[in-house]
Amino acid sequence: ETGVTQTPRHLVMGMTNKKSLKCEQHLGHNAMYWYKQSAKKPLELMFVYSLEERVENNSVPSRFSPECPNSSHLFLHLHTLQPEDSALYLCASSQVLKVNGFSGNTIYFGEGSWLTVV
């Protein structure tokens, strides 16, 4: 059983719909991430939340709206998506250290939400 759970696992939505993806981590981590994985493209980092504050937004269109109400939960709100937004959306978490210097800081992923926009 994964320490990061995502719901729903599969979602089909029309271009005018509004839906949300949910992620919950049970690992006690303080950073959470959304990644997008399209066919034949490397994983793309979309958003990073550290200590519940958004610290990175990689030029993601505004039709994707993240929300992090606490360190254990992360949402991705979807509205007026395009067919090219169909992809696997992966949530992840890690423990951010508060001191300088490098650490393994492994990122653990959920099982992903398969999104199809029709």
Next chain:
Amino acid sequence: AQKITQTQPGMFVQEKEAVTLDCTYDTSDQSYGLFWYKQPSSGEMIFLIYQGSYDEQNATEGRYSLNFQKARKSANLVISASQLGDSAMYFCAMREGGGGADGLTFGKGTHLIIQP
């Protein structure tokens, strides 16, 4: 320029043979970490092994080992005694800089198929 390069889009390997998956990386940072993940067809990204840039020993985790050659900027994954369940996509990834909340940069992956 790509930061992570995986030159093998697909590989077929006989069961019980050892497998080496190639990964080269590009960074000017002195501190960085290298990661390998496995992704079965179900979609979950499973963490396999980690190597820090300052680690002198190659990382090992069970049947997985990371052949780290810093001067060549390569971090190949070696799977010993492959099993049918090893069939999956394998991704090499890197985090640069300090231990913050930075995300990982991923390669395009290698599709490994283990044949009986």
